[in-house]
Each structure stands twice: as structure tokens, then as C-alpha cells.
Amino acid sequence: MINETLIPKLGVITEIRQDTPDIKTFRVVSPEGKKLFEHRPGQCAMLSIPGIGEAMFSITSSPTNTEYMEFSIKKCGCVTTWLHAAEPGQNVTVRGPYGNPFPVDDVFAGKDLLFVAGGVGLAPLRSVINYCRHYRDRYGKIDIVYGSRSKDDLLDYQEIINEWATDSGVNVHLTIDREQEGWDGHVGFVPNYVKELGFDTNKIAVLCGPPIMIKFTLEGLRSLGFEKTQVYTTLELRMKCGVGKCGRCNVGSKYVCKDGPVFRFDELDELPNEY
Amino acid sequence: MRKISLSNLDKAFALIAENAKLYIPVDGKGGASFKLWQEGVKMSDALNTVRSAKDFFFPQMETLMEFKTEGKNIEIIDNRQEKEDFVVFGVRACDVKSFEILDRVFLSEPVDSYYASRREKGVIVSLACGRPSETCFCKTFGIDAANPAGDITAWKTETDLYLLANTEKGEKLLSAISSITEDCDGKAVEEQKKQISAIMEKLPLSNVTTEKFGAGKTKEYFDSPAWDELSSHCLGCGTCTFVCPTCQCYDIKDFKTNEGVQRFRCWDSCMYSDFTLMAHGNSRASQKERFRQRFMHKLVYYPDNNDGMFSCVGCGRCLTKCPISMNIVKVMKTLGGKEND
Numbered sequence: 001m002i003n004e005t006l007i008p009k010l011g012v013i014t015e016i017r018q019d020t021p022d023i024k025t026f027r028v029v030s031p032e033g034k035k036l037f038e039h040r041p042g043q044c045a046m047l048s049i050p051g052i053g054e055a056m057f058s059i060t061s062s063p064t065n066t067e068y069m070e071f072s073i074k075k076c077g078c079v080t081t082w083l084h085a086a087e088p089g090q091n092v093t094v095r096g097p098y099g100n101p102f103p104v105d106d107v108f109a110g111k112d113l114l115f116v117a118g119g120v121g122l123a124p125l126r127s128v129i130n131y132c133r134h135y136r137d138r139y140g141k142i143d144i145v146y147g148s149r150s151k152d153d154l155l156d157y158q159e160i161i162n163e164w165a166t167d168s169g170v171n172v173h174l175t176i177d178r179e180q181e182g183w184d185g186h187v188g189f190v191p192n193y194v195k196e197l198g199f200d201t202n203k204i205a206v207l208c209g210p211p212i213m214i215k216f217t218l219e220g221l222r223s224l225g226f227e228k229t230q231v232y233t234t235l236e237l238r239m240k241c242g243v244g245k246c247g248r249c250n251v252g253s254k255y256v257c258k259d260g261p262v263f264r265f266d267e268l269d270e271l272p273n274e275y
Numbered sequence: 276m277r278k279i280s281l282s283n284l285d286k287a288f289a290l291i292a293e294n295a296k297l298y299i300p301v302d303g304k305g306g307a308s309f310k311l312w313q314e315g316v317k318m319s320d321a322l323n324t325v326r327s328a329k330d331f332f333f334p335q336m337e338t339l340m341e342f343k344t345e346g347k348n349i350e351i352i353d354n355r356q357e358k359e360d361f362v363v364f365g366v367r368a369c370d371v372k373s374f375e376i377l378d379r380v381f382l383s384e385p386v387d388s389y390y391a392s393r394r395e396k397g398v399i400v401s402l403a404c405g406r407p408s409e410t411c412f413c414k415t416f417g418i419d420a421a422n423p424a425g426d427i428t429a430w431k432t433e434t435d436l437y438l439l440a441n442t443e444k445g446e447k448l449l450s451a452i453s454s455i456t457e458d459c460d461g462k463a464v465e466e467q468k469k470q471i472s473a474i475m476e477k478l479p480l481s482n483v484t485t486e487k488f489g490a491g492k493t494k495e496y497f498d499s500p501a502w503d504e505l506s507s508h509c510l511g512c513g514t515c516t517f518v519c520p521t522c523q524c525y526d527i528k529d530f531k532t533n534e535g536v537q538r539f540r541c542w543d544s545c546m547y548s549d550f551t552l553m554a555h556g557n558s559r560a561s562q563k564e565r566f567r568q569r570f571m572h573k574l575v576y577y578p579d580n581n582d583g584m585f586s587c588v589g590c591g592r593c594l595t596k597c598p599i600s601m602n603i604v605k606v607m608k609t610l611g612g613k614e615n616d
């Protein structure tokens with residue numbers, strides 16, 4: 001029998017980290033303790049608990065991590081709620097990787113990079129950020145703007161503070177929506193913060209987060225002089241197959257699972273506004 | 276070319292059925308449908324089956340895999356099996372073409388092994404349409420009802436069935452029944468082809484053209500005000516998608532059994548409101564958007580991704596089955612403008 005992409009591999013959850021009140025990060029390996037498969041930054045995988053369902057998640061760990069894969073999962077429905085109640089040692093099924101990655105090795109190479117994320121939108125970006133940090137000398141200056149509702153809702157907070165913020169040439173700009181005790185950082189919405197920071201336009205920008213954040217951040221970047229050809233994002237539509245066959249996730253002629261989820265804004269302009 | 280007297284057809288069916296499951300169109304209460312041939316089962320004279328022949332390769336429901344779960348453990352059971360040889364007899368030109376359209380979806384990388392294994396085992400015997408009807412517009416899509424594709428092409432006259440093999444699979448099947456068929460010239464077939472072409476010219480939908488559609492037309496039609504009117508009565512029942520030979524959307528679901536979990540796939544419909552529903556909203560929130568998706572896919576998106584090939588074969592099923600009499604021809608005529616009328 002030929003290989004069948006719909007038939008998943010067996011994975012084991014080895015570690016669960018409560019990242020925010022509603023997001024947990026799951027570390028997954030094969031039953032032999034190895035990484036399940038290779039991926040590129042920005043690609044996704046279908047995770048499932050048989051009998052509960054299957055759902056698509058970004059592989060948030062970097063491809064340069066040779067030991068395991070990680071998924072940051074927000075509790076919102078059947079599969080995600082079930083996973084949030086799971087304990088280490090739980091088996092899951094995994095299939096992938098799906099989708100096109102960010103062009104980290106060509107377009108991004110040698111450039112200054114600006115990453116802008118909101119909430120769980122950091123999940124797909126963490127993979128790219130850590131990839132670029134791993135190959136630090138291949139990229140220019142890196143700016144990361146990340147915001148959430150509150151301090152507790154910031155994903156990967158320890159890693160950001162202890163590792164990203166201490167890297168040379170990496171600037172981290174955190175913000176939360178409202179004032180909070182014990183927070184002396186920036187307060188305000190991500191799009192406004194990006195405008196306040198006022199970046200020079202000689203760089204590539206990548207935006208991930210809720211649709212409303214993306215919309216206003218893009219407007220902000222445009223007003224700073226960014227062209228749409230310099231700005232990337234990822235789309236999230238309902239998915240089942242992950243390979244452009246179940247007919248579910250298309251925007252015009254493009255299947256987000258297969259032709260995306262990574263798109264450049266000028267490419268999105270070519271598609272009907274249906275996402 | 277070989278021929279066989281219609282009085283000997285049952286013998287031919289019996290010979291074929293010795294080595295493979297044989298399905299033929301059979302009359303029933305709601306119209307014709309493909310049934311397993313057995314002694315005594317008679318072939319329908321109906322122009323086409325109510326349901327298309329896509330079930331043979333892409334069944335309405337099929338098990339993909341099974342799981343056993345115990346505590347924290349999961350066992351993945353790949354119980355795919357070699358499919359049996361089978362022969363589908365009497366597939367019309369439009370439906371034969373639909374397999375080519377489905378192939379481009381399911382046989383493109385990564386190949387869908389479930390579909391591929393059935394495609395590998397199935398032999399298609401097509402049958403020319405002696406009497407095309409007023410809902411047929413296969414010609415619009417370059418399909419010749421007088422000369423259908425398939426592993427074998429068959430033509431039925433008052434007295435005989437004429438058979439021509441087009442592929443190796445077809446040759447093999449023909450040789451299996453060679454003892455009761457005889458060589459012949461194709462005169463009767465040429466005669467029938469002429470008759471069919473003459474009927475096709477006069478059909479009411481013979482002037483429907485694809486000229487205004489195809490790759491690269493998204494911007495032209497997506498925001499057309501015509502979608503409001505066209506979709507205004509659509510019930511979202513999905514009938515058009517289920518009877519359509521080229522509709523291929525599917526869902527994957529899990530079903531708990533006493534032994535474990537079955538993961539199955541079943542047909543789904545882009546006409547359904549929950550098709551694209553997500554936690555933060557629905558990318559196609561109204562029936563207008565879902566309706567537009569179905570027709571844009573057939574007339575623009577599919578051609579965009581498939582060298583201009585359309586995802587409609589003009590079988591006319593959606594014309595006869597839609598409860599509100601909406602269909603792809605009305606869409607093409609309305610969007611395409613007067614020239615298409």
C-alpha cells in the first residue's frame with residue numbers, strides 16, 4: 001500500500017507547560033523518543049485524539065530543535081479542551097507537516113526582520129524567530145513586538161525574557177492591553193505600539209494574530225511607508241485534510257492548507273476577500 | 276471493433292462477472308442506479324443514473340482507519356486492503372469525463388490511496404448516448420456523447436452492442452468475452468454517431484458556452500451583483516453537490532464502536548452553513564457566499580488550478596434535482612451575459 005497522508009503517526013506527549021490561563025504548550029515525540037518528522041518554520045500539523053477529533057496547529061518549535069516538536073494550544077473546542085485535561089505520557093496522533101513555510105532561507109536572508117504577534121499568534125512566529133536566532137549571522141537586526149490582554153496572557157514569557165531579550169541584535173517590545181500591577185512595561189494595543197516604535201522600512205515584517213490586530217497593524221506599517229510586498233502573515237481557515245482535497249479551506253483558487261498558510265499581503269490582494 | 280448480439284448480452288455479463296464484480300445501470304423506483312449484476316438483472320434503458328458514478332471511486336462514506344485506545348495509549352490500525360477488481364458498465368460520456376476531473380484532485384501529490392486503489396482496480400465501459408435529453412450540455416465542455424472515453428467504449432443499437440477497447444485494461448476485458456463477440460466494421464457505429472450529433476445540435480442547451488469563464492476570472496465575477504439574485508432562493512440543501520459527479524468536498528469524522536474508534540470520510544457540501552464555521556466566525560457566513568463558492572469553483576477556481584479544465588461535465592443532474600430550479604446553466608447565462616442566452 002502506498003503511503004497515505006491521512007493516516008497519522010503515533011506521538012507521545014512528554015511535557016505540558018501551562019503558558020497562559022488558556023494556552024498550554026505540549027512537547028511531542030515518537031514512542032521511541034525521537035522527533036516525529038522534519039518541518040520548516042511556519043508549517044503546521046494535524047493533531048488528534050481518536051474519538052474526539054483532529055485539529056490543525058502550528059508547529060511552534062523551531063526546525064533546528066532536533067529532539068522534539070512543540071505545539072501551543074489554546075483551549076476553545078473539543079480537541080483542545082481534551083488536550084488541556086491530558087497528562088504527560090498521553091498518546092496523540094500527528095500528521096504533517098502541512099503548508100508552505102516562511103521564505104527564511106531566501107527572501108528573509110540578510111534582511112532586518114520585524115515580527116509582530118498578538119496572543120496565540122506568537123505560536124507560528126516562535127518557530128521562525130528561533131530559527132533566525134539559531135542562524136543569527138544570516139539575518140540583520142531582529143525586532144519583536146508582542147502583545148496580549150495581560151501579562152499572564154503572554155505566551156512563552158520566560159523564553160522571551162531569558163533568551164530572546166538577551167540576544168545581541170534582537171530587540172523585544174512587549175505590551176499588554178491594560179495597566180496591571182507588577183507590569184512596568186508598555187501598555188496599549190499592538191498596532192498603536194508598532195506605530196509608536198516607528199520602524200524604518202528597510203526590512204521584512206511578519207504579522208500573526210487576531211484578524212483585527214492584523215488589519216490595523218498592516219495599516220500602521222503602510223503609514224510608516226512599508227510596501228505590501230514586504231509584509232507577510234498567516235491565514236487560518238477551517239481545515240480537514242491539510243492537502244488541498246477536502247475542499248474546505250480555499251480562498252479563491254488558493255488552498256490555505258497547501259498554498260498557505262503563509263501569504264504576502266500583495267498576494268492576498270489578488271485573492272477574493274473571503275477569509 | 277467487436278460486436279455482440281443483444282440477445283447474448285447476459286452471457287457476456289456472466290463471463291465478466293466470473294472474474295470481477297460487475298455493476299450495470301438498473302431501473303428502480305426513483306430512477307436508474309448502478310447495481311451489482313446477477314443472473315436475471317436487466318440493464319436500464321434510462322439515459323443516465325440518478326446518482327453519478329463517482330461512488331465507485333469516492334464512496335459517500337468509507338472507513339479510513341481505526342484506532343484502539345486504552346488509558347493513555349493509542350493504537351493506529353491501518354486496515355486498508357487491496358480492492359477487488361470491478362467493472363462498471365454503461366457509464367455515460369459526461370460521467371466518464373468526471374473521473375478525469377476527480378483524478379486531478381485525488382491523484383495529485385500527495386496521492387489519495389483510497390481513491391487510487393479503486394481507480395487501479397476499476398474498469399470503465401462507457402456507453403454512447405443514443406438519445407441525449409434537454410438537460411444535457413456535455414458538448415459545452417468539449418465532451419462527445421457519441422464517442423465517450425473509458426477503458427472500453429460501447430454503442431448500443433436495436434440489435435447489437437459494439438465494443439472498442441481504448442486501454443490495456445479494456446483489451447483484457449474484451450478478450451475475456453471474445454468467445455461470444457465477433458469482429459465487425461464500424462458502419463452502424465458511424466451511423467449512430469451521426470444521429471447523436473444531429474440531436475446534440477438541436478438540444479435546448481446546445482448554445483451554452485464556457486467562453487466567458489475559466490482561469491483568471493475571479494476578479495471579474497466574485498463581486499458581481501448577480502450573486503444576490505441567483506442565490507436568493509437557495510435552500511442550502513446540498514442536493515446539487517451530492518448528485519454532482521465532480522463535487523468532491525469531504526469531511527473526516529470519528530465514530531466510537533465497541534471495539535474502538537473508526538475514522539471515516541463522507542461527502543460534505545460547500546453549500547452547508549457549518550462547512551467553514553470556526554470559533555472566531557465563518558469565512559462564508561451567508562448562503563450567497565456558499566452558493567458563489569460552488570459555482571466559482573466549477574467555473575473559475577478549478578480551471579485556475581487545472582490548466583483551464585472546468586469542474587462541470589454538463590450532466591444536467593443539478594438541473595433536474597434542485598428543488599428551486601437553480602442550476603449552473605442559469606448561473607452561466609446570468610453571469611456570462613446575453614451572448615450566453
Ligand SMILES: Cc1cc2nc3c(=O)[nH]c(=O)nc-3n(C[C@H](O)[C@H](O)[C@H](O)COP(=O)(O)OP(=O)(O)OC[C@H]3O[C@@H](n4cnc5c(N)ncnc54)[C@H](O)[C@@H]3O)c2cc1C
Nearest residue numbers: 055056057058073074077078079080123237238552553554
Ligand atoms: C493553519 C492553522 C494553524 C493553527 N494553529 C493553531 C495553534 O498554533 N494554536 C491553536 O491553539 N490553534 C491553532 N489553530 C486553530 C485550531 O485548529 C482550532 O482552534 C481548532 O478548531 C481547535 O479544535 P477543537 O476540536 O478544539 O475545536 P472544535 O471543537 O472543532 O471547534 C470549536 C470551535 O472552533 C471552530 N473551529 C473549527 N475549526 C477551526 C479552525 N481551523 N480555526 C478556528 N476555529 C475552528 C468550530 O467551528 C467551533 O466553533 C490553527 C488553525 C489553522 C487552520
Ligand code: SF4
Nearest residue numbers: 519587588590591593
Ligand atoms: S454542476 Fe450540475 S451539470 Fe455540472 S457536472 Fe455537476 S451536476 Fe452535472
Ligand code: SF4
Nearest residue numbers: 509510512513515597
Ligand atoms: S442550488 Fe438548489 S440543490 Fe443546490 S443547495 Fe441550493 S437549493 Fe439545494
Ligand code: FES
Nearest residue numbers: 240242244246257
Ligand atoms: S484542509 Fe482540505 S482543502 Fe485545505
